[in-house]
């Protein structure tokens with residue numbers, strides 16, 4: 241995902257923080273501080289802010305644990321997990337492949353909410369052991385530890401319930417899809433149904449949120465409408481995704497790749513590359529080869545990154561994107577997978593290679609044309 245800070249790796253999974261999370265972190269801390277100061281009038285400003293910040297951080301850890309449990313289950317069922325990104329409304333575990341069977345889908349979907357329920361329950365049990373009870377909550381003076389535990393207890397259970405709303409792509413939508421999939425044996429149909437329910441839920445959120453905004457709680461309603469809008473986009477996306485996967489099914493990269501690839505020798509300088517190749521052929525993307533072996537790729541983007549007066553002194557090899565930074569597909573890769581790779585890493589083309597021997601190139605535009613033609617002919 242774009243616009244994210246990488247904050248490290250856990251269990252081999254990259255953890256990323258989308259910038260929108262920073263806004264949420266501030267909002268959560270502010271609302272916690274407001275909450276603590278109105279419930280516990282005896283607390284000083286320092287106690288209120290320290291408790292709010294620490295509680296906010298612990299909530300952040302709880303959301304990570306929720307997402308990690310999706311990731312760990314996916315990994316244990318043999319699905320590669322690339323990264324986890326925390327963004328405004330929670331998190332997304334980026335699982336590279338769709339589950340192959342309904343049970344895997346069910347377990348991945350349920351893992352996160354189950355983790356949130358466990359965390360929430362543990363917090364409330366600990367709070368009870370320390371003398372808190374739901375009835376006396378507002379009467380008894382709370383210690384900061386109790387206030388934090390109780391808030392974390394409730395918020396994690398709310399998080400679990402919200403995520404179990406049966407609209408795709410929420411966790412509940414995954415679970416719901418798994419159940420229909422299991423019952424009908426048809427993965428595509430179940431995704432479509434779950435996405436439709438997701439869109440319905442989203443519209444209910446939006447309408448209810450706007451209604452609340454005008455006739456009820458004010459900005460809380462807008463928040464709900466915003467979540468609904470997000471869900472609507474995501475559910476529509478997964479619906480379109482199934483349609484595209486269906487059209488591209490069975491197609492392999494080798495069937496549709498372009499074989500007339502523009503290659504270039506890495507030792508020539510950039511000035512010559514621009515004058516003799518880029519400007520003459522109209523091709524914007526060249527693969528750098530050495531004895532037919534692919535060593536890198538160079539596009540106008542890399543050339544632009546180097547000041548014009550250095551073009552004479554720099555070789556193509558020095559400016560190119562090296563093999564290690566390139567995603568490569570093989571002729572056997574399904575086209576739908578290649579398209580996902582391109583969208584995820586935000587590139588327009590991927591080199592196709594067999595054992596580092598460059599055999600062709602596959603581009604986004606080319607796949608789009610195929611999609612159009614196939615949709616046209618209803619193939």
Ligand SMILES: [Zn+2]
Pocket residue numbers: 306307310352353403411
């Ligand atoms: Zn989840």
